[in-house]
Amino acid sequence: MGDRFLLKIVIPLVAISLMLLGLGAVAAWNVQRQQAVSSTLIAREVHGMLAAQSVDIGMRELRHQLNQFLRSGKHKYFERIPRLHEETEAQLERAKQLARTEDEERLIGVVAQGYDEFWNEFQRINNPDFEGDREQALGQLIDTTLTETILVPGREYIEYNRKVVERTTESSRATSDQLRQGFLLLGVCGGASGLVAGMGIARAVNRSIVQLDVSVRSVAGKLNRVAGPVMISQVGGFRELETGLRTMENHIANVVERLQRSEMEVLRNEQLAAVGQLAAGVAHELRNPLMPMKMLVQAAIERDDRQGLTGRALHVVDEEIARLERSIQMFLDFARPSPLEKSTFDLARVAEQTLELIAGRAEQQGVVLRDQLPTESVPIEADCAQIRQVLLNLLLNALDALPDGGEIVVEVESTAAASREDRPLAVLRVADSGAGLPESVLDRVFEPFVTTKETGTGLGLSVSHRIIAAHGGTIEARNRSEGGAEFVVRLPCSSPLEVAAAH
């Protein structure tokens, strides 16, 4: 299961969860707000109602005291009146403050007005200067002002408040019902979406298991051919898949081990073959020069010539000994590469000197040597003797390819660096007008013992390749479209400081 698969599962799940969480949070906030509003409203109405009821009770008490006085004529019933006045006035003030709507303010205003009228009239009647029938006036005050202008509107106010409380409670209940339904819906939706998401995930996981199972079986089928029968249990869940993968892991480990063993065997066989080839090459190379020397020596013995070898025969022996030396050196170079002794020198100058070395043989074969060397130096830091050996190998091969004459072109140039970090490259090209590289060896010319020559060792280009690689360079071989072979050697140029040293 990759990251993409996990994302495919996680993103919808997180989205659904966040949506439900958001809805829940909004609903909870709404519930709390509604509750707070309803509570404040109800508390206010209840307090207003209580204040109005206190006024009502106080005024009824007052009426009761005054009626007692009228009935008995005893002044002791007047004693509680100032305290009642004080208390009812405070409650009325409170009711006024709690009035919230226009209707409430109007109703409480009517009560307050009646209340003021009552007390003004009460004080006027109670005044010692009052002229008239005090008891009759008091009786009238109780029946009209107190009852009609205070108690009746007071009742109305209480009734109004009661209805408001009822309405508020009712609306709060309705909101709670709605919210309960909402939460129920939320719960159902949450559960349902969880179920759908779960089913989706289960299907996706199942599909992946099936796909994995198909892949495991296909790999097992392939392994069957190399590692014998690989048993994988029937399609199931993760556990079966895991067991299947474990089985395969063991088989793959076995196959890899076998591969490593057979690779080692191949390597050992290749090494043995290489040693055999080397031995054959050495034998061939040593026997070739020995044959003419043996014939010359045998002829001298048969002639019973006491003077031994002279003249031409000695020249032949000398040449063959030189050839032997060259072959032995070549084998030594191949078997035991000498360490690099680097110095900074001009590649163009080395090319010029090496061309001079082969000039004699070139002339004998009718080969024209052409050089295209730059006027400025092309400094490289390398083992001069080894680079010269590479150039010599390439030139001798070119001469071998031109037994009946032709042309060899040697070109040296330096190219600009590909990037700031790179150094400029020194490029050496050796091209000839011969028959070109034979198709059979074109791809293998740098492998050891690859040769098409009677007396060749097949080591020259292999040694050259190794030398150039040891210098951090490259060597390529190709056949030119106009005919003949071309070898291109690329080596890193020296830094400007070293260039100065080269002059």
Ligand code: ADP
């Ligand atoms: P050797 O010269 O002993 O054969 P080399 O490694 O130098 O070994 O060369 C390998 C082979 O590459 C040669 O035998 C020849 O077939 C081919 N070859 C090399 N240089 C040239 C060339 N200039 N033209 C044609 N063939 C070449």
